[in-house]
Every structure is written in C-alpha cells, then in structure tokens.
Amino acid sequence: MTIPITLTVNGAARALVLEDARVTLLDLLRERLALTGTKKGCDRGQCGACTVLVDGRRVNACLALAVSLDGAEVVTIEGVARDGALHPVQEAFLDHDALQCGYCTPGQIMSAIGLIREGLAGDDPERIREGMSGNLCRCGAYAGITEAVRDARARLARAEKQGRGEAA
Known part of the structure; x- marks a missing residue:
C-alpha cells in the first residue's frame, strides 16, 4: 500500500509517495529528500537534534509521522538562510560562539527561531x-546559546521595527 502526501519543504512543494505509514519526518527528510542538516540524535524526542518547524511550530522530527503532516509546511536548517545571507539566529550563534562540535546546532537554531517566533x-x-530545555548540547555551549538567542531576538525586534518604519 502506498500513501501519497504533499509537503512544502523549505518553500518548495513536494509530492511524495510513502511505502510505509510509519516513516518519520526525520527519516523522510534525511533519506528521501537528502536534507541531512536535521540530525538523528536519540530518535526518541529527548535531545532536540531533529528540531524543525512545521507550520511555524517547533517539532521533533523523530516523533512526527510524515503521513500525519500531509499539506504541512516544513522548514529545516537548510531553509532558513535567504539569498546567501544567514538568518539572524545563525549569525548570533556564530557571534556568540554558541557551538562547539556543532552536532546539536541545527536543532538548537531551529528551536531558537521557533521560540522567538512564539514570543517566548x-x-x-x-x-x-x-x-x-528540549535541546541538549553534549559540549556544554549553553551560555553561548542563551546569549545568541537573546541577541537574535533583539536583532529581529529591531528589524521588525525598522520594517514598520519606527525609530529604533
């Protein structure tokens, strides 16, 4: 039995056929769509390495069945930079040394983007x-991550004000 689904992934419409209803969004992204920035850490929703945005909300891709997301918009780490420019959260992570080995960084960045968008x-x-707290860093870069999120939130707020024509 095959199951057709459609997803918008990083702005591109994708028509997919699933051979198994149990395939996770994580496996679909990595194995079928070659979007390997989303990491497989614990495969149990405990580490956050697989965090992506689904319809604007943070989701652990290892826990989400792809079949349940028919029609959804998915954004992965590969889809946050625009026209060759890093997303402000990516810039802030670099500026604040918010990474060491980098394995958790894509999930941390996606979670930070979601957290800021949620106004939290x-x-x-x-x-x-x-x-x-749902994103673990084995290297312990938490201080840099926290500062990067603070800085990115402020950058995005300034950009939003400027976009509305308000004085900074």
Missing part, C-alpha cells in the same frame, strides 16, 4: 534556558 524568548536568560 524574552530577554531573561532563565526564560530562554527554559524555552530551549
């Missing part, structure tokens, strides 16, 4: 740490 980041480091 704020400027309080403890609030940011709580909001990012």
Whole structure:
C-alpha cells in the first residue's frame, strides 16, 4: 500500500509517495529528500537534534509521522538562510560562539527561531534556558546559546521595527 502526501519543504512543494505509514519526518527528510542538516540524535524526542518547524511550530522530527503532516509546511536548517545571507539566529550563534562540535546546532537554531517566533524568548536568560530545555548540547555551549538567542531576538525586534518604519 502506498500513501501519497504533499509537503512544502523549505518553500518548495513536494509530492511524495510513502511505502510505509510509519516513516518519520526525520527519516523522510534525511533519506528521501537528502536534507541531512536535521540530525538523528536519540530518535526518541529527548535531545532536540531533529528540531524543525512545521507550520511555524517547533517539532521533533523523530516523533512526527510524515503521513500525519500531509499539506504541512516544513522548514529545516537548510531553509532558513535567504539569498546567501544567514538568518539572524545563525549569525548570533556564530557571534556568540554558541557551538562547539556543532552536532546539536541545527536543532538548537531551529528551536531558537521557533521560540522567538512564539514570543517566548524574552530577554531573561532563565526564560530562554527554559524555552530551549528540549535541546541538549553534549559540549556544554549553553551560555553561548542563551546569549545568541537573546541577541537574535533583539536583532529581529529591531528589524521588525525598522520594517514598520519606527525609530529604533
């Protein structure tokens, strides 16, 4: 039995046929669509390495069945930069040395983007740490990650104000 689904992945419409209803979004992205930036860490939803945005919300791709996402919009780490320019969260991660080995970084960045979009980041480091608590970093780059999220939130807020024509 085959199951046809459509997804918009990083802005591109994709018509896919699933041979197995149990395939996860993570496996679909990595194995079928060659989007390997989304990492397979624990494969149990405990580490956050596989975080992507589905219809604008943070999702652990290892826990989401692809068949249940028919019609959804999926954004992976490969889809956040625009016209050769890094996303402000990516820039902030570089500026604040918010990575060491880099394995968790795509999931951390996607979670940070989601957290900021949800309006849950704020400027309080403890609030940011709580909001990012579903993403683990074995290297312990948490201080840099927290500062990167604070900085990215401020950058995005300034950009939004400028886009509305308000004084910074």
